[in-house]
Amino acid sequence: MKLYTWWRSQASFRVRIALRFKGLDVEMLFVDLSKDEQLDANYRAINPEMVLPTLIDGDGPPLVQSLSILEYLEERYPEPRLLPMEPQARAHVRALAQTVAADAHPFIVPRVRKYLQQELALDEPTRMKWLQYWLDSGTRIIEEQLSRDSRTGRFCYGDAPTIADICLVAHLTSAKMLYDCNLTPYPTAQRIFETCMQLDAFINAHPLQQPDAPKTI
Numbered sequence: 001m002k003l004y005t006w007w008r009s010q011a012s013f014r015v016r017i018a019l020r021f022k023g024l025d026v027e028m029l030f031v032d033l034s035k036d037e038q039l040d041a042n043y044r045a046i047n048p049e050m051v052l053p054t055l056i057d058g059d060g061p062p063l064v065q066s067l068s069i070l071e072y073l074e075e076r077y078p079e080p081r082l083l084p085m086e087p088q089a090r091a092h093v094r095a096l097a098q099t100v101a102a103d104a105h106p107f108i109v110p111r112v113r114k115y116l117q118q119e120l121a122l123d124e125p126t127r128m129k130w131l132q133y134w135l136d137s138g139t140r141i142i143e144e145q146l147s148r149d150s151r152t153g154r155f156c157y158g159d160a161p162t163i164a165d166i167c168l169v170a171h172l173t174s175a176k177m178l179y180d181c182n183l184t185p186y187p188t189a190q191r192i193f194e195t196c197m198q199l200d201a202f203i204n205a206h207p208l209q210q211p212d213a214p215k216t217i
């Protein structure tokens with residue numbers, strides 16, 4: 001299996017966690033988004049949207065979109081599970097995952113940041129305000145969902161990690177480590193983050209554990 005990834009990429013982080021969790025061997029191929037390597041013709045040929053991640057399992061075809069890749073891994077390599085069995089529980093877990101991955105994350109990706117800077121000429125403090133607003137808004141919504149739902153346990157759903165925890169951890173890592181957001185108002189999300197970060201799959205997939213990460217940030 002081959003994964004096109006970059007240490008800072010939130011969507012790649014999601015897939016790295018799932019691969020580790022399921023104990024799958026993967027070769028990492030690094031695409032440096034800070035150098036626009038995703039725009040190279042060779043990468044475009046396998047991922048026409050020119051975004052990370054892309055996963056290639058065996059002879060392919062290339063798999064794109066991190067949530068779709070998580071679902072593929074769950075279907076192809078079901079154990080250990082990343083989705084509960086019961087349909088309403090599965091819908092709940094998918095909804096939590098999408099709250100951050102589909103509704104918050106698109107506002108902060110490099111091509112959006114580039115547009116704010118190059119086309120709208122927004123200065124750095126204004127762009128930071130944008131990023132922190134959307135990250136914080138995603139965290140606030142998932143905190144509200146988690147804190148009021150009796151199905152929340154040690155993890156987002158019960159006492160085992162799911163794709164919701166994967167998306168939550170990737171989101172909070174961006175919020176805290178990359179964009180200095182204050183997470184104090186979100187105790188449930190923080191508690192679950194810390195529980196996940198005790199697990200090898202989450203630790204090993206963390207951005208700063210990647211071979212392409214810088215020594216300091």
Ligand SMILES: N[C@@H](CCC(=O)N[C@@H](CS)C(=O)NCC(=O)O)C(=O)O
Nearest residue numbers: 009010011051052065066109110111
């Ligand atoms: N919805 C996509 C998002 C993909 C995405 O935007 N990835 C970012 C990195 S986290 C990227 O490659 N951005 C390149 C760019 O914006 O130019 C997914 O979940 O895979």
